[in-house]
Amino acid sequence: MEERIQEKLKILADAAKYDVSCTSSGSNRKNDGKGIGDTGSGICHTYTEDGRCVSLLKILLTNYCIYDCAFCVSRSSNDIKRAAFTVEEVVSLTMNFYRRNYIEGLFLSSGIFRDADYTMERMLRIVKKLRLEENFHGYIHLKTIPGASEDMVTEAGLYADRMSINLEMPTEVGLKLLAPDKSHTEVKRELGVIRAKTVQFDDERKLIKSTPRFVPAGQSTQMVIGATAETDRDIMQTADQYYKAFSLKRVYYSGYIPISTDNRMPIIGTPPPLIRENRLYQTDWLIRLYGFDVQEILNETHQHLDLDVDPKLSWALRNFHLFPIDINTAEYRLILRVPGIGIRSAQKIVAARRFGKLRIDQVKKIGISYNKAQYFIRCVDTPFQLNERDEQTVKQLILRTSQSKYLKNQFQQLSLF
Template sequence: MSDRIREKLQILADAAKYDVSCSSSGSNRKNTNKGIGDTGSGICHTYTEDGRCVSLLKILLTNYCIYDCAFCVSRSSNDIKRAAFTVDEVVELTMNFYRRNYIEGLFLSSGIFKDADYTMERMLRIVKRLRLEERFNGYIHLKTIPGASEDMVTEAGLYADRMSINLEMPTESGLKLLAPEKSHQEVKRELGIIRNRSVQYNSERKIIKNTPKFVPAGQSTQMVIGATPETDKDIMYTADEYYKKFSLKRVYYSGYIPISEDSRMPMIGTQPPLLRENRLYQTDWLMRFYDFDIKEILNEQNPNLDVDVDPKLSWALRNLHHFPIDINTADYKMILRVPGIGMRSAQKIVAARKFGKLHIYQLKKIGIAYNRAQHFIRCQDSPYQLRDQEAFKIKNTILKESQSKYLKNAQNQLTLF
């Protein structure tokens, strides 16, 4: 690798680190015709200490940008080193890194130089070269450029496994404050294009078997959290709307990292702790997999998530009238709502109780967090009833008994702000 390419890679890989929407699961693209690479049921990935995926070659095509978004390190007014890859350079880097087993795929985003179509056209050329000329069957996540033409967005979807476009801020007002040149309407337009085309191709595939795949791993978006004063309710209501309207696979929540002294934004050193980001992801999980309506978790009375406890426990403490449930007779959906019981444990409970009444030792063997769940359930040998306790006592007991290193680290982190 030449020194020139190495310098570009250092600059453009560093600029790409602020985009956390690089999930790599969900594709089943198979190797055909003796091509190179195979995603299988999703690619192998490793994670950094804070949980971000680092298995892809994650770069920007360029960090030149015509926009001046206050929260973005690549904004036009920022005095940083600029660089741009050529189409050939990105293709060669991807193939060389893949052959050396450094990566399993490509995550490609870009600043916008000249205009949206000019940038999108070059990104499209890269993915076409990889698929058609290099016969690369590895994973490709392509960021869509806001304002790009429908034809280019649609064509790109035939070569990418996943596509995404950043919502940036949770609300239109927050976006207008920090990035007045951008609009949520552009994001909705392109998310809508991908959604509609996916439906079209899936319908055609039922009739014509050789219909090509279109964005098989779906689409996602990302919001920056903490740069503008939205509540957790504002953030999660927006996420819920986009999940429902655009069939998103994921919404990512990126805690704001101060990069400027802009008076419109939080001061450097006062960014929200990562605990808030984690609580938002936990809430997102409850919405998608635990059958919670977002209004149950966040509403006018509770516009922000509890810092001390996770959102499922917080909901349970506010709704003690639903508990205790009898673990031997309750339906699956209600068992899922018990703090300390996850999806697999709930499935095991439903399966195991067919053979007899469950006892405490059996629940522990199944793998539930009994120290937490015991306050909300009854089983064959439960020692007491929930109604004998109050919410604040349960909360204090759980916090006192918790041995979670993460909780202790989070509490220490909160003391810094």
Template structure:
């Protein structure tokens, strides 16, 4: 690798680290007898697949030149940073070279916008096309959708990419206008709707014609920057919920803002990124997608912010103690899922196991539930008492004290892990 390519790689890989929407799952692109790579089982990099495996990819920008001046972006045109740009051939060669050396399992390719949207998108498409057709590359490819790009280019991109994503940036239109007046959420909604329509159309055609080509088989995702503008957790999650429902997104990613410039509209340089808040938003997202919660149950006008000291599932349970305790041997699956300390896997085990007899506390512990947390919200076959008027403040205190006592038992040199 030449020194110039190495320098470009250092600049453009570093600039790409602020985009966290590089996870993937759901692609089933098979390898051919003479092809290279396989996205059907390994997913993509710098994240975890649905079954827990960690995989890697080449995550870079095509260029960090940009015609926009978004205050929150390190690649904005007014920022005094070193600029670089790959050629189409350089990205293809890097991807193939890294893959042959077993460094990566796919490519995540984004870009600043230089000249105009079509000029940039056309180069992203050429890279994916050359990898697929000229290099017979069957590994995972995640392409960023460039807002404002033509439908013809988006269609072509969808034929070669496994996943496509376009960043929403700020949770609300007002927040986006505050920091990036030249951008609009409408510029994001149009390509999302177009790709979604294409995915549905291809699925319908494939039922009739088996040879119909794949089109964005791993779906679409987006990213929301949190902490740069003053939206509440409720506004953030309501926005995410809208995009899940209207555009059938696979994932919404929440990226805590890292202060990169002096700007009185945003947090000061040196401020800590809102990592705990980011984690709580992901937990809420999980409850919406896998636990049957409606976003309005978790966040509403009375509760516009997520609790800092406890997770959103426990917070909901403590605010709705009239539903608890539930009888673990008779409650429906939906209510079992809502018990703090019981995950999806454990809930399924409980639902199946109780067909063979009433469940006791020792059996529940063996199923992997967090019993010290769940015990405040359930009754089982050997429960010796039932709280007639459970006090949520008291229960919260007990759970927090038990959690803190676990951390106190951890050796000092391991506390940083938590």
């Protein structure tokens, strides 16, 4: 590889690491045997030490940018090394890395140089060259440029597997504070275009089988958490609204990393605790997959998530009067709400109890986290006094057990050495 390309790659791959929304599952693009690569049912990921996904060739087209967003390392006022790939260089890198089995696909984002359409046109040329000239069938995740024309966004959707556009801040107030040139209105417009075109193409495919698939892996967005003063409730309400309005596949929550010296940014000596990110993702799962409403988890009384325990356990402790439930008669939706019981375990419980009443040992074998669940369920042989606790006592018992297990695991790992 030429030294000039290596230098560009070093700069633009490093600049892209702050974008966490690089999921690669959900597409089913088929290879007819004449092309290169295959998305299959998704791509396996590897992660760096800071938890960033690196399974794709994850780069910016350029880190030149006309915007001066306070939280962004590529902002126009920041004194950093700048670089820009040509269309041909990105195509060549992708194909060469794929043939060497370094990557399984491409994640392409960009700063905005000159204007949105100028940048989007070059990104469109890249994905078209990969698909039409290189016959590349691997995974492509394309970041949409805010303000780009509807025609270019629509055409890009015919070649990309997933598209996304960053919401940046959870609220318009926070966005205007740190990125006054950007607007949630532009984000909504482009998310709306992709949503409408997806529905249109799906409807046409029901009549004409040869209709191409449009963004088959769906669309996503990302929010920076901790740079502005939004509560966890504000964040999750925004996420819920976008899920419902635009049928997003995922919302990503990126904890603010103090990489900027801009005086608009909060002064933080150390990065915010990653546990907040984790709790937001757990809440996101409860809303998308477990049937919870945002207001059940976060409301006027509880505007922030409990960092000590996961949001499902926190909700159960606040609603302790609803428990324990009888594991042998409770509805599936109630079993899902028991701390320590996941979707698969709940399904197994419902299937298993058709053959007889479930006992404690049987429920444990199903794979639930019994250390948590035991305070919220009754089996046939559950001792009556087991559930006679108050919520604060239960919380302390669970935390004590979790800490004990953690210390035991640490001791076992140390003993290996």
